[in-house]
Amino acid sequence: GAGVSQSPSNKVTEKGKDVELRCDPISGHTALYWYRQSLGQGLEFLIYFQGNSAPDKSGLPSDRFSAERTGGSVSTLTIQRTQQEDSAVYLCASSPRVLKTGELFFGEGSRLTVL
């Protein structure tokens, strides 16, 4: 596709439920990032995948959060036992193999609301 695609665009769930958010990066981009955008916290790094290397999980806020990237393309971010503080917009971004220019290409985000 022309850009990074994320689904669902909106998700409302009840506290304690699990959710899965999907990201389809730009074709040919081997690096994939997840960020969380929330009021007051700005843009928080969650996790980064680069090719077949081990992902950088240093930004995941708790063990309820996990992500995988199958086949070096599509990624899924899973939040287990959701809490109200998980409510945010989850942004996915991709970039060519080496982040030389600092340009990340972002998707439109998945807005998560936990009731």
Add this chain to the structure above:
Amino acid sequence: AQRVTQPEKLLSVFKGAPVELKCNYSYSGSPELFWYVQYSRQRLQLLLRHISRESIKGFTADLNKGETSFHLKKPFAQEEDSAMYYCALQFQGAQKLVFGQGTRLTINP
């Protein structure tokens, strides 16, 4: 730890007035710094990078290593500049960006 601070969550100026969005960083090495912008109902996108020393849409940003700042400036604000602005840092050898908390800029007519 590497950190980016944008002290103003909200900034409101009148059309035609100068605008400055502040960004400070904490990093002892040689950083790469960027400004990203998100217009209403659009995706977050790169606005400019310090290494290019470019002016984009009338905006410029100068890296001041002494003050560890990278403020974004425009001499005459326009209504279409209203958006959310994020300052971002890429530290040496890293493959990820650290973003600030963002500043919502509103240009009043």
